[in-house]
Amino acid sequence: MGLTYSHEHIVIDDGYVTAKHPEFLLNDVGKISEELRNFYNAGGRTVVDTMPADSGRNALKLAEVSQKSGVNIIAPTGIHLEIYYPDNHWRYHISEDGLTELFIADIEDGIDQFDYSGPFVKRTPHKAGLIKLATGNDPFSKHQELIFRAVVNAHLETGVPILTHTNFGRQALEQARFFEKLGANLEHVVLSHVDRAKDPDYHRAVLDVGVRVEYDSTFRWALKDQPNHTLALVEELLPEYPDQITLGMDMAKNTYWKSYGGGPGLNYLIETIPDFLMSKGLDAYYRKLFLDNPGRLYSFFEVSKKS
Numbered sequence: 015m016g017l018t019y020s021h022e023h024i025v026i027d028d029g030y031v032t033a034k035h036p037e038f039l040l041n042d043v044g045k046i047s048e049e050l051r052n053f054y055n056a057g058g059r060t061v062v063d064t065m066p067a068d069s070g071r072n073a074l075k076l077a078e079v080s081q082k083s084g085v086n087i088i089a090p091t092g093i094h095l096e097i098y099y100p101d102n103h104w105r106y107h108i109s110e111d112g113l114t115e116l117f118i119a120d121i122e123d124g125i126d127q128f129d130y131s132g133p134f135v136k137r138t139p140h141k142a143g144l145i146k147l148a149t150g151n152d153p154f155s156k157h158q159e160l161i162f163r164a165v166v167n168a169h170l171e172t173g174v175p176i177l178t179h180t181n182f183g184r185q186a187l188e189q190a191r192f193f194e195k196l197g198a199n200l201e202h203v204v205l206s207h208v209d210r211a212k213d214p215d216y217h218r219a220v221l222d223v224g225v226r227v228e229y230d231s232t233f234r235w236a237l238k239d240q241p242n243h244t245l246a247l248v249e250e251l252l253p254e255y256p257d258q259i260t261l262g263m264d265m266a267k268n269t270y271w272k273s274y275g276g277g278p279g280l281n282y283l284i285e286t287i288p289d290f291l292m293s294k295g296l297d298a299y300y301r302k303l304f305l306d307n308p309g310r311l312y313s314f315f316e317v318s319k320k321s
Contacts, residue, residue, distance in 0.1 A: 015086060016059025018308035019283065020228045021177070021206045021262030024050070024063045024079065024087060026070035029131070031098050037267045038070070043078055045273040050083035052272070053280045061085060061280075062262070062312065064177060064206070066092035066146040067116070069099065073125035073140040088312055091120035091168075092146030093161050095179060104130070106157065113164035114171075117145055121172050144312060145169060148179035149189060159192075166196040173314035175202040177228070183211025190223035199315050200224035204260060207231070209244040214251060221255045226311050230264035233282050245290055252299050260307050261287065 026032060026040040040046060053061070065071045073089060080087045093105055093113075108116070116130070124137035147165050149158055169176050176198065180186045186208045193203050200223065208217060209229035220227060232244040252259055261283055265271060272279035287304075291297045 015305070015309050015312070017057050017284070017304045018060040018062070018260075018312070019058065019262045019280070019304075020062050020204065020260035020308045020311070021064055021230050021264050022061040022280075023065060023264065023266040024061060025072050025075045026065055026266065027072040027075065027129075029068075029070050030100055031070060037269055040266075040268055040271070040274075041072070041075065042274075043075055043082070045271070046075075046079045047082035049271055049273040049280050050079055050085045053284075054084045056281045056284045058280070058284060059086060060088065060308070062088045062090075062144065062177070062308070064090055064146055064179075064264075066090045066094050067120070068103070068105075068130045069094040071125070071129050073129075073138045074127060077138075077140050088143040089125060089140060090144050090146045090177065091117045091125070091142035091174075092144075092165060092177075093148070094146065095148040095150060096157075105161075110160050110164050110167070113161065114167040117142075117164060117168035117174075118171060121145070121168065121174050142174070143314075144175045144177050146177045146179070149185045150181050151184050154185070154188065154192070162192055162196065166193065166198050169198055169202070170317060173199075173202075173317045175312050175314070176204070178203075178205050180205055180207050180210075183208040183216070186211065186220050186227075187216070187223070190220050190225045193225065194223055201226070202311060202313070202315050204228050204311055206262075207264065209247055212243045212247075214247060217247060217251055218254070221251070221258050226258045226260060226307065228260045228262055230262040232261075232286070233263065233270075233278050237278070248290075248303075249294050249296065252296060252303075256299060256302050257307060257310075259303065260311065261303050 269276035
């Protein structure tokens with residue numbers, strides 16, 4: 015995998031969400047490939063895309079920009095936050111078993127070319143390498159609990175790693191504990207955006223459950239000219255939890271991409287984190303953050319098949 019960013023948005027195709035939020039539109043293969051080529055030339059090798067089923071995912075475009083840039087892309091299955099889908103979406107009408115089967119088909123057979131947006135399914139040769147779910151600010155709904163169970167079912171059946179969305183770190187501890195209750199392999203579960211919660215002891219409580227966390231707001235604090243809480247968390251927690259922290263950019267808005275005329279661009283972490291780690295005497299952890307931890311986390315684990 016090489017140097018890996020652990021939570022990105024590489025392609026967000028035109029659809030329900032981008033109609034309301036055009037700043038999320040990321041579907042220009044030329045511009046995306048240019049950004050990824052620059053990332054590759056700076057030493058980047060792998061990115062984890064995090065747009066799951068029928069929320070802007072396009073497996074064919076992901077494959078094309080990967081081939082044009084040389085950057086490996088891990089593509090997801092799963093279900094995003096409710097706001098990414100219309101109120102009458104099929105996600106609200108499918109059973110736990112049906113959802114489990116859909117996730118497993120993405121992982122083992124190939125992602126649908128039409129991303130489950132129409133009456134036909136045509137499998138591509140491109141298979142999902144992780145599974146995503148998302149929760150918001152409130153306690154989990156019955157619908158979200160069903161998604162949790164389907165995600166863990168597919169995870170235990172296939173060995174696929176799990177990635178989650180948290181809103182500003184809210185419900186992260188509840189997510190971790192629910193995964194533990196459901197019997198997930200916590201070494202292959204990562205909770206995203208947790209660095210938006212500023213209390214280090216809250217992070218310790220989450221990490222002590224055994225899950226991994228992904229921090230991606232270091233450039234956001236800089237853009238807002240605010241104290242960099244992400245880097246403060248890295249400085250304090252990395253020596254305590256060296257195997258459980260990963261980093262990403264989460265550049266879901268085209269205004270963050272240099273190839274779209276914005277900034278700071280995908281290379282931001284490569285350009286800033288090594289100097290930060292060195293300034294704090296933490297440069298020995300560089301491999302952990304960008305190579306070793308994502309390499310273990312995003313590997314499939316061996317599952318025991320029932321006879």
